[in-house]
Amino acid sequence: MTAATPRRRTLLGAALGAALTAGSAAGCTTGDGPAHPLRLATGPEGGPYNAFGRSFTEAVTAGGHLTLTPVSSSASVDNLQMLADGSADLALTTADVAEDAVLGHDTFDHPIGLAALARVYVNYLHLLAPADGPVRGLADLAGRRVATGAVGSGNQVTAGRLLRQAGIDVRPYALGLAESLDALRSGALDAVFWSGGVPTPAVSALARELPLRFVPLDAVAARLRERYGPVYTAVTLPAGAYGLPAPVTTLGVGNYLTARPAVPEADVRRLLGILFDQWATLLRSVTAGARLEPRFAVSTGAVPLHPGAAAYYRSVYG
Structure with missing residues (x-):
């Protein structure tokens, strides 16, 4: 390693410095008293948020200090609305929806109190x-029947932004993954947008019975990043996934585990301890080859870290 190459600890320290500053402003109860039952807003049955949520709640409850209950939903937008009205304590959400929530943009007509774990x-x-x-x-979508994601999902937000940025009008169908793939299989749809891990099992199953084309989205992905910032990245569906003969460049968006700021810090530290201890097993159900690393985990953009999360990262990683 040369003197000009940043060391891993230095990079993590810089990321944590910014995140801890933001997290300290979020506000939270600080007591380490007895934990109470928590509810995690996940996603629709059969979807990756639901699968991850159920695995995570089982791991947390098995630890004995917390009781975590999964709550099915339409996913990201719905989840954050549940945080806002108090019907959930924790929520899974895409980064673009989370940023809209804390800023009071687009789907959200006012800012929502939100903290990232x-x-x-x-x-x-x-x-x-x-x-x-x-x-x-992408241009071939004009005027065609396209599934753009269920109402209340992050998929619908991301697909809608991409189509608007590209200046393409479609005949949109607000369908979840299972319904979308069934309609594509039957010929009732011309194309489907889906935002999830790779490989998504339901998409793999369809690819084994119906030859599929995966359309590159790299040109619009770059424009979305310019418009909305680093909530979007350029990523690649790898060769071999879904039988692809070559990589396909597309749009990536992060997934956050979030909480109401009032969730106790001690609970948050326990939750993160379990997440980092068991990430390999927990992520197996949603995306292949993913790794959970601290410098990645603290990159939550405009969404401040929960003070309990800031304390966890500081105590474990310095």
């Missing part, structure tokens, strides 16, 4: 269509 993994935006169909590129 960790950036857990990255969603890949899939645009899939039958290989022998008319959709070969």
